[in-house]
Amino acid sequence: MSSVELQQRVLSGMRPTGKLHMGHYHGVLKNWVELQHDYECFFFVADWHALTTHYEAPYDIEQSVWDMVIDWLAAGINPGNATMFIQSHVPEHAELHLLLSMMTPLGWLERVPSYKDQQEKLKERDLATYGFLGYPLLQSADILVYRAGLVPVGADQVAHVELTREVARRFNHLYGKDPGFEEQAEAAIKKMGKKASKLYRTLQKRFQEQGDDEALETARALIRDQQNITISDRERLFGYIEGGGKVVLPEPQALLTKASKMPGLDGQKMSKSYGNTIALREEPDVVEQKIRTMQTDPQRVRLTDAGDPDKCPVWKLHEVYSDESTKEWVQTGCRSAGIGCLECKKPVIDVVLEEQRPIRERARQYEENPELVQSIIVEGRERARDAAKATLEEVRQVMGLSFGA
Numbered sequence: 589m590s591s592v593e594l595q596q597r598v599l600s601g602m603r604p605t606g607k608l609h610m611g612h613y614h615g616v617l618k619n620w621v622e623l624q625h626d627y628e629c630f631f632f633v634a635d636w637h638a639l640t641t642h643y644e645a646p647y648d649i650e651q652s653v654w655d656m657v658i659d660w661l662a663a664g665i666n667p668g669n670a671t672m673f674i675q676s677h678v679p680e681h682a683e684l685h686l687l688l689s690m691m692t693p694l695g696w697l698e699r700v701p702s703y704k705d706q707q708e709k710l711k712e713r714d715l716a717t718y719g720f721l722g723y724p725l726l727q728s729a730d731i732l733v734y735r736a737g738l739v740p741v742g743a744d745q746v747a748h749v750e751l752t753r754e755v756a757r758r759f760n761h762l763y764g765k766d767p768g769f770e771e772q773a774e775a776a777i778k779k780m781g782k783k784a785s786k787l788y789r790t791l792q793k794r795f796q797e798q799g800d801d802e803a804l805e806t807a808r809a810l811i812r813d814q815q816n817i818t819i820s821d822r823e824r825l826f827g828y829i830e831g832g833g834k835v836v837l838p839e840p841q842a843l844l845t846k847a848s849k850m851p852g853l854d855g856q857k858m859s860k861s862y863g864n865t866i867a868l869r870e871e872p873d874v875v876e877q878k879i880r881t882m883q884t885d886p887q888r889v890r891l892t893d894a895g896d897p898d899k900c901p902v903w904k905l906h907e908v909y910s911d912e913s914t915k916e917w918v919q920t921g922c923r924s925a926g927i928g929c930l931e932c933k934k935p936v937i938d939v940v941l942e943e944q945r946p947i948r949e950r951a952r953q954y955e956e957n958p959e960l961v962q963s964i965i966v967e968g969r970e971r972a973r974d975a976a977k978a979t980l981e982e983v984r985q986v987m988g989l990s991f992g993a
Contacts, residue, residue, distance in 0.1 A: 598627040598843070599736035601634040601675065604652035605642060608659040609865035610940070611858030613947075614908070615848025617663040619740060620670070629670040630734050630972060633657060636675050636682070640723045641706070641713060657961055659868050662951035673968035675730070680976035685722070685729035687983060691762060692725055692755055700724045701747050728752040731840050732759075733976045738843040749842040756837040763986040764833025773828040776821035780814050792829045804829065836986055837979075849908055853882050855901030869951050872941050879905075879937045884929045885922075895922040895929075902933055909939040 600620065602608075608617070623629055633656055638649045653674060660672060675681055697703065703724070706715065731739055731752050739749050766772075777785045788810060794803035811817075811825050824834045851857065852864030859865070866875055882902055888895035897903035897919055906918050914935050921927030954961050984990045 596627050596738060597734060597736045598623050598629045598738045598740065599632075599731050599734050599840075600629075600740050601632040601637070601730060602656060603634045603638045604649055604656045605638055606648075606652055606860055607655050608868045609858055609860065610868060610944075611848050611850045611852070611865065612659075613663055613868055614850040615742075616740075616845075617660065617665070619845050620660075621664040623740065624666060624669040627738065630736065630975075631660065631665060631670055631672050632678075632730070632972070633672075633674045634730070636726065637723060640717070640719045640726075641710060641715065643717070643719070654958070654961065657965060658951055658954045661954050661961070661964070662869065662947045664950075667964045667968065671968045671971045672964060673972040674965060677965070677969040678733075678972050678976050680733050680973065680980045681726070681729055683980060684733045684976075684983065685726045687987060688725055688729055688732075688755055688759065689722065691758060696751060696754065697721055697724055700751060702744070724748055724751055725755070728755045732756055732837045733979050734972070735838050735975075735979060736840050737838065739840050740843040740845045742845055742847055746842050746844070749840060753839040756839045759837050760827065760833060760835055763983075764827055764836055766834065766986055769824065769833055770828075772821075773824045776817055776825050779817050779821065781816070784810060784814065788825070788829070795829060796831055834986075836982055851901065851904040851908070853878055853901065855883075855904050866940065868944070869948050870944070872944075875940060875944065876937050879933050879940065880930065882933065884932075888922075888925075888929065891928050892925050894925045897922050902929070902936060905936045905940075906932075909936055909943075 600616075602612075602616065620629070620631060633653050635649055635653055638652070639646065642649060657672065661667075665672065698721070703721070706720075727748050728751060731749075732755070739752075741749060777788055780788060788807060791803040791807035791810070794800040795807065807829050808826065811822055811829075814822070817825075820834075823836070827834045848858070852859060852862055853866070854862065854864045856862055856864060866878060870878075879902075883900075884902055885895040885897070885900040887893065887899070897906075900922070903918065903922075906915055910918070917927070918932055922932060981990075
């Protein structure tokens with residue numbers, strides 16, 4: 589809604605549950621690197637979220653936090669372009685989570701698809717906890733505390749953004765109409781000037797009486813263009829035109845990202861739980877050994893046996909990394925037994941090592957200078973808290989918790 593349009597702010601986070609691998613790079617980090625140039629980005633280490641499933645191993649989380657931050661920096665996240673911080677360093681996340689929990693129906697949390705899915709997948713862990721049930725609402729608080737307009741997610745995470753939209757909608761419905769709301773909205777209309785005021789009222793009537801969505805979009809654009817009204821007035825006018833209250837917490841939009849095409853060493857999705865990963869900063873000789881020992885087409889026992897690339901995990905890596913001429917060379921050579929499996933793996937080894945080379949070089953700078961990493965996180969925390977405090981100040985006010993402070 590209003591702030592979504594006024595301020596294209598992106599919010600995304602990752603749980604620190606171990607060193608990142610190339611699947612994370614292709615699925616998340618490359619996308620973040622692009623987004624940081626086009627949007628105001630807030631990227632956070634979700635250490636509280638890690639505790640929802642790993643509460644019995646907190647010491648592992650602490651080390652993983654710093655490994656993850658170095659991985660982000662090494663992948664190309666620039667602290668000059670993006671705000672990076674640790675979730676637990678910004679207590680406003682927890683406060684907003686608590687306040688939202690007062691008005692969020694229990695059934696909304698129980699129906700989140702990943703709630704039962706994760707309990708099924710992680711049977712070895714005791715997830716019958718209040719924190720695990722409430723983690724989708726904590727995610728909503730993470731987003732709403734920054735009034736983020738866009739949340740990059742895969743298709744399986746869209747339900748979490750939809751929950752956040754519902755929570756924001758319910759919050760605005762309950763608390764958006766502060767005393768004197770209509771009088772303040774009418775005063776804001778007058779501040780727009782005679783011509784703009786008349787147009788606003790015409791568009792408002794068209795939308796409220798005829799359901800004209802085009803009139804709504806035109807009115808939103810009109811409000812955005814006004815230079816002589818405050819941000820609060822803008823928020824009020826956005827809510828007023830729809831017949832509601834002030835938009836305190838704007839509804840975010842899901843920014844769908846492409847699923848990672850990075851396969852694991854066994855041809856399945858690259859995942860730590862499958863034991864088939866190449867770490868983001870893996871040593872070159874380890875990477876080479878891992879790829880050299882990958883399983884190939886089981887029918888190809890001898891060098892002279894013809895193979896089928898479609899049955900070979902190495903081919904899936906060629907699909908990610910190789911150009912058309914190399915792919916053609918693999919298809920022809922494998923099916924005719926013109927090339928051996930080690931020969932087929934060589935181009936993949938070369939290109940993976942070349943992709944990792946600048947990542948390892950950047951990582952080394954930060955590994956040797958932990959004070960720099962910590963200072964980046966401290967600066968990020970300050971920027972994040974400034975934004976979060978502004979939201980909480982307004983939330984407390986509309987919920988009757990400001991007490992004149």
